Amino acid sequence: xxxxxxxEKLSHIYSxxxxxxxxxxxxxxxTAYEGEYLGIIGRTGSGKSTLIQHLNALLRPTSGxxxxxxxxxxxxxxxxxxxxxxxxxxxxxxxxxxxxETVYRDIAFGPQNMGLPQEEVDRRVREAAxxxxxxxxxxxxxxxxxxxxxxxxxxxxxxxxxxxxxxxLDEPTAGLDPVGVEQILDNIHTxxxxxxxxxxxxxxxxxxxxxxxxxLVVVREGRIPLSGSxxxxxxxxxxxxxxxxxxxxxxxxxHRLKAMGADIDPSVYTVEQARDAILAxxxxxxx
Amino acid sequence: xxxxxITLGQYFPGNSPIxxxxxxxxxxxxxxxxxxxxxxxxxxxxxxxxxxxxxAIALSRISLKSILRGMKPVVFILVITGILNLxxxxxxxxxxWGFLKISVEGLWSAFFMVIRILMxxxxxxLLTYTTxxxxxxxxxxxxxxxxxAIRVPIHELAMMMSIALRFIxxxxxxxxxxxxxQRARGADFDTGGLRQKAKALxxxxxxxxxxxxxxxxxxxxxMECRCYHGGEGRTRMKVLRYRAADRAVxxxxxxxxxxxxxxxxxxx
Numbered sequence: 001x002x003x004x005x006x007x008e009k010l011s012h013i014y015s016x017x018x019x020x021x022x023x024x025x026x027x028x029x030x031t032a033y034e035g036e037y038l039g040i041i042g043r044t045g046s047g048k049s050t051l052i053q054h055l056n057a058l059l060r061p062t063s064g065x066x067x068x069x070x071x072x073x074x075x076x077x078x079x080x081x082x083x084x085x086x087x088x089x090x091x092x093x094x095x096x097x098x099x100x101e102t103v104y105r106d107i108a109f110g111p112q113n114m115g116l117p118q119e120e121v122d123r124r125v126r127e128a129a130x131x132x133x134x135x136x137x138x139x140x141x142x143x144x145x146x147x148x149x150x151x152x153x154x155x156x157x158x159x160x161x162x163x164x165x166x167x168x169l170d171e172p173t174a175g176l177d178p179v180g181v182e183q184i185l186d187n188i189h190t191x192x193x194x195x196x197x198x199x200x201x202x203x204x205x206x207x208x209x210x211x212x213x214x215x216l217v218v219v220r221e222g223r224i225p226l227s228g229s230x231x232x233x234x235x236x237x238x239x240x241x242x243x244x245x246x247x248x249x250x251x252x253x254x255h256r257l258k259a260m261g262a263d264i265d266p267s268v269y270t271v272e273q274a275r276d277a278i279l280a281x282x283x284x285x286x287x
Numbered sequence: 288x289x290x291x292x293i294t295l296g297q298y299f300p301g302n303s304p305i306x307x308x309x310x311x312x313x314x315x316x317x318x319x320x321x322x323x324x325x326x327x328x329x330x331x332x333x334x335x336x337x338x339x340x341x342x343a344i345a346l347s348r349i350s351l352k353s354i355l356r357g358m359k360p361v362v363f364i365l366v367i368t369g370i371l372n373l374x375x376x377x378x379x380x381x382x383x384w385g386f387l388k389i390s391v392e393g394l395w396s397a398f399f400m401v402i403r404i405l406m407x408x409x410x411x412x413l414l415t416y417t418t419x420x421x422x423x424x425x426x427x428x429x430x431x432x433x434x435x436a437i438r439v440p441i442h443e444l445a446m447m448m449s450i451a452l453r454f455i456x457x458x459x460x461x462x463x464x465x466x467x468x469q470r471a472r473g474a475d476f477d478t479g480g481l482r483q484k485a486k487a488l489x490x491x492x493x494x495x496x497x498x499x500x501x502x503x504x505x506x507x508x509x510m511e512c513r514c515y516h517g518g519e520g521r522t523r524m525k526v527l528r529y530r531a532a533d534r535a536v537x538x539x540x541x542x543x544x545x546x547x548x549x550x551x552x553x554x555x
Contacts, residue, residue, distance in 0.1 A: 089471040097468040099493035113473030
């Protein structure tokens with residue numbers, strides 16, 4: 001697979017020269033590949049939000065480089081601005097950035113800043129609204145009369161409408177009810193499939209990332225101690241536990257079964273895998 | 288420049304002798320110091336003031352660097368004041384070029400005026416760097432307490448002030464966040480003419496106002512949930528008490544103030 005975003009020895013230090021100085025990232029080498037669905041997990045304050053803000057040039061590295069398709073994203077002012085359109089970033093609680101009079105105009109803000117012709121903006125707004133499951137009549141409403149979950153979708157549509165090749169979402173499901181969580185994750189998946197875009201999902205919920213991502217990156221105290229497929233990462237259950245992250249419930253159940261003497265493969269992390277593993281054990285084969 | 292780098296009026300937590308002083312004592316001391324600064328007239332009295340400030344800074348363990356960083360926004364004012372005093376003080380010209388004249392008196396007055404402003408700012412920085420906003424408003428409330436007799440709502444004013452102070456860093460953080468979020472959608476806050484810049488602020492200001500109102504609302508509910516009903520009969524968790532050291536520094540402050548006044552009288 002080809003790398004789309006890379007960081008080389010990326011470090012970021014906040015408030016240099018004051019008593020509040022602290023290193024948020026320390027010599028991080030991070031890679032995201034073309035078309036993959038990547039999960040970033042870490043506790044609050046681990047540096048994950050700082051990391052993703054470097055990927056679309058919102059933060060400037062204290063030292064080190066960030067490369068998009070092999071080229072430094074800070075090479076020129078024009079390039080930096082272009083990168084922001086190609087690497088879409090949805091912040092935590094994005095509904096708090098809505099400002100326009102109608103949903104339509106808010107979603108159109110990004111594409112308009114790109115300087116696209118009116119018809120293209122219109123097409124993108126409608127397509128983005130469709131991706132996140134907003135009905136066409138919602139487009140004419142004020143974003144402030146919508147429910148929390150709906151607002152969140154408008155905000156995500158606002159980034160999707162720029163049709164970024166990389167879509168980064170910082171805790172997109174925080175504070176939503178279970179149905180809302182499912183819908184948002186579904187919307188993201190649809191976009192991933194339809195545009196073959198790279199998705200970077202930031203979360204602290206193991207359950208959530210375990211279900212959706214191809215590859216996982218663990219961030220802790222400004223470094224990346226673990227990365228790999230969910231199966232590989234979750235096999236380091238004890239280390240994750242020590243980092244205060246834990247493993248998905250299914251993995252924990254199976255580790256426990258193994259410890260109790262059951263001859264079973266403990267590297268499962270979803271309910272479906274667990275079902276198959278148990279059925280295989282009982283000699284009935286996968287359903 | 289990131290907004291969060293602003294240090295003006297910021298508190299640096301610590302446990303130095305200056306940090307431990309009663310905030311009322313510090314407030315009184317700062318006020319006396321500023322009065323003394325304006326009474327100070329010449330080298331001897333200025334010398335005393337500089338030494339006092341230097342001792343206070345050393346005791347506070349605040350780095351000179353952080354104080355100097357806070358000075359950046361006032362450099363312009365300093366330069367203007369210096370130039371005005373330099374050229375517009377009447378006296379014997381020692382240098383002239385066209386209508387510009389520099390006199391000995393002008394040199395001195397420019398020099399002292401710049402020093403005076405520098406020290407004035409430094410001493411107020413020292414106050415806010417070593418005193419948390421909560422302590423400061425507490426001190427103001429206690430010091431102004433006598434005004435309640437003439438029905439000035441001191442408690443309410445102090446509460447409003449501490450809430451405002453509490454919200455400043457929150458709003459700065461929020462502004463930073465919203466700016467980043469809109470930048471991620473291609474908003475451009477830095478280029479373009481005045482009109483464009485003003486227009487670019489809409490995507491920042493609308494969410495900022497909405498969130499400020501939301502926060503204010505939540506705060507009001509939270510305060511009511513905890514039975515806040517104004518200052519009447521309210522007691523404090525941390526009661527301010529003067530200790531010997533606080534009385535001593537206030538006496539010292541008064542002494543310096545009077546001393547400098549007397550010295551000024553003799554033109555020293």
